[in-house]
Amino acid sequence: MRELAPWLRLIFQRPVRLTVGGGLILITLASGIGLLALSGWFITETALVGLALATGAQATINLYTPGGGIRFFALSRTIGRYVERVYNHNTVLRLLTDIRVYLFRRLATTTPVHRSGLSGAQWLSRLTRDVDTLDTLYLRLIAPTALAALVVLLMVVLAGVWFNGTVALWLAVFLSSALLLATLAVFLRTRRISSRQSEREERLRIAVIEHLEGFAELTAAGRTGKHAAWLMRQAQQLSSEQAKADRRVGWHLASSHLLINLAAVFTLWVGFSLFEAGLISGPVLVLLPIALLGLAEVYAALPEAFGKLGATESSAKRLNRESDAPKWDGTAAETDLPAGTALIASDLSIRHIDSAPIFMHFNLTVSEGEHLGVVGHSGSGKSSLANALSGLMPAYHGSVSHVPLAYLTQTTVLFEDTLRANLLLAHPQASDAELWQILELVEMAERFGSEADKLDTWLGSAGSRLSGGEARRVALARVLLSPAPLIILDEPFTGVDAATRKRICQRLEQWLEGKTVIALAHGADALPGTDRMIHLTY
Numbered sequence: 001m002r003e004l005a006p007w008l009r010l011i012f013q014r015p016v017r018l019t020v021g022g023g024l025i026l027i028t029l030a031s032g033i034g035l036l037a038l039s040g041w042f043i044t045e046t047a048l049v050g051l052a053l054a055t056g057a058q059a060t061i062n063l064y065t066p067g068g069g070i071r072f073f074a075l076s077r078t079i080g081r082y083v084e085r086v087y088n089h090n091t092v093l094r095l096l097t098d099i100r101v102y103l104f105r106r107l108a109t110t111t112p113v114h115r116s117g118l119s120g121a122q123w124l125s126r127l128t129r130d131v132d133t134l135d136t137l138y139l140r141l142i143a144p145t146a147l148a149a150l151v152v153l154l155m156v157v158l159a160g161v162w163f164n165g166t167v168a169l170w171l172a173v174f175l176s177s178a179l180l181l182a183t184l185a186v187f188l189r190t191r192r193i194s195s196r197q198s199e200r201e202e203r204l205r206i207a208v209i210e211h212l213e214g215f216a217e218l219t220a221a222g223r224t225g226k227h228a229a230w231l232m233r234q235a236q237q238l239s240s241e242q243a244k245a246d247r248r249v250g251w252h253l254a255s256s257h258l259l260i261n262l263a264a265v266f267t268l269w270v271g272f273s274l275f276e277a278g279l280i281s282g283p284v285l286v287l288l289p290i291a292l293l294g295l296a297e298v299y300a301a302l303p304e305a306f307g308k309l310g311a312t313e314s315s316a317k318r319l320n321r322e323s324d325a326p327k328w329d330g331t332a333a334e335t336d337l338p339a340g341t342a343l344i345a346s347d348l349s350i351r352h353i354d355s356a357p358i359f360m361h362f363n364l365t366v367s368e369g370e371h372l373g374v375v376g377h378s379g380s381g382k383s384s385l386a387n388a389l390s391g392l393m394p395a396y397h398g399s400v401s402h403v404p405l406a407y408l409t410q411t412t413v414l415f416e417d418t419l420r421a422n423l424l425l426a427h428p429q430a431s432d433a434e435l436w437q438i439l440e441l442v443e444m445a446e447r448f449g450s451e452a453d454k455l456d457t458w459l460g461s462a463g464s465r466l467s468g469g470e471a472r473r474v475a476l477a478r479v480l481l482s483p484a485p486l487i488i489l490d491e492p493f494t495g496v497d498a499a500t501r502k503r504i505c506q507r508l509e510q511w512l513e514g515k516t517v518i519a520l521a522h523g524a525d526a527l528p529g530t531d532r533m534i535h536l537t538y
């Protein structure tokens with residue numbers, strides 16, 4: 001339950017909404033039970049009066065009060081259920097918003113390196129499936145359990161008032177045992193299996209996404225069928241485990257219903273002797289057992305909800321783990337930068353999680369306006385250095401200070417939006433003329449000039465409507481547009497042919513005049529002109 005605590009605290013930040021929602025559920029449930037009990041009472045009363053009249057005895061019956069009561073309960077049940085559904089669904093959506101905002105806020109303060117530790121499919125699972133299990137915690141578990149306990153208490157009190165203390169005591173034993181069977185016992189019996197299922201389900205979901213993403217590679221390797229068959233086996237295993245969990249839930253549901261029915265038979269049996277002794281009337285005799293049968297509706301959804309609590313716990317655990325990662329404020333200190341300096345790295349050591357350090361005691365000073373080139377072969381640590389200098393990767397030791405910067409990461413990131421929106425991210429105030437100018441610089445103006453929508457051309461998911469080299473040049477254009485005085489470019493020309501690269505490099509020298517630049521690549525020919533060059537070796 002420790003795992004659920006932060007989420008429960010978040011949910012209970014809306015006490016008024018939760019109380020009103022609970023009250024509406026109570027009205028609906030109480031109306032259902034009231035309708036059943038009053039109808040039973042009324043039918044018995046009319047039958048007894050009918051019998052009395054048939055034997056020639058004098059008897060009267062008040063048709064209007066109970067008839068009115070039945071109509072009232074029928075209406076309050078229908079209206080109550082409608083209002084309750086609308087209101088509580090609204091609450092769930094609000095809770096979903098709270099949970100997502102809370103989670104996004106916490107994730108936003110973790111390091112980008114930590115966030116990139118999970119694949120897109122894993123994040124998808126966290127942000128949809130895992131979050132969805134938490135937003136219904138109140139509606140599926142907390143409210144129905146609390147209300148079931150309240151209704152049980154009410155029944156016990158009524159049994160004490162209408163029947164006697166012994167009946168009330170036995171009812172308390174029957175009904176609370178049924179409640180425990182439908183809640184805690186189900187949870188304990190299914191906790192492990194449900195948590196395992198949740199892990200398996202996530203693995204399967206990720207495997208399916210990877211299957212679809214890697215379809216071309218699997219087809220080329222002739223492994224599509226085998227991989228699909230493996231997925232099917234995993235899915236079948238998941239279903240057979242689910243059936244096992246469902247059986248356990250089913251048994252608990254049946255047992256709790258059996259206890260409720262036994263309680264109804266018991267009250268009827270004791271009620272007969274009380275009726276014979278003239279202590280209660282016939283209609284009151286049937287009222288309580290019938291109300292007890294109505295209790296089954298209150299209990300009905302509990303076992304299934306508690307059967308999934310183990311999975312909810314696992315989801316909470318995963319979300320807690322992701323959001324409890326090291327915090328990151330996203331900015332490197334700009335203090336202590338001597339005049340005329342754009343970046344200082346002092347005694348910098350960097351390492352990836354669970355790996356040996358890549359750089360140890362690295363010192364670097366970049367002057368304002370300097371154009372620094374960093375070259376090194378694949379795996380020499382260029383991107384790790386760029387991440388550390390830009391602050392995306394926290395220093396394992398030492399520190400980095402720099403003036404505001406724009407950073408072209410090694411991975412091309414374009415958003416599913418228009419060309420204009422993608423470019424304006426770096427400089428929201430840029431005019432259309434400036435956008436065309438920068439597109440001209442990276443030789444993309446002609447490409448988009450021939451599109452019907454020009455700057456409003458839709459780039460598709462992750463820039464999927466562009467070639468690799470085109471997407472790279474749009475990403476480069478975005479960074480160049482930024483007014484930041486320091487620009488870091490990691491492999492700026494990936495996927496761009498040599499002739500185009502050469503032409504862009506020539507234009508870049510003019511554009512970057514006055515700015516500080518750190519550009520990284522495998523060789524000097526893939527970089528714009530530099531004043532100084534660092535060669536990384538190991």
Ligand SMILES: Nc1ncnc2c1ncn2[C@@H]1O[C@H](COP(=O)(O)OP(=O)(O)OP(=O)(O)O)[C@@H](O)[C@H]1O
Pocket residue numbers: 352353355358376377378379380381382383384385410522
């Ligand atoms: N997330 C990671 N976790 C662990 N090790 C990593 C991670 N990313 C990179 N590395 C390792 O760090 C070293 C430096 O990688 P880096 O990507 O910085 O090199 P690079 O010079 O940019 O290579 P390339 O030119 O191929 O992009 C490599 O040995 C790489 O395997």
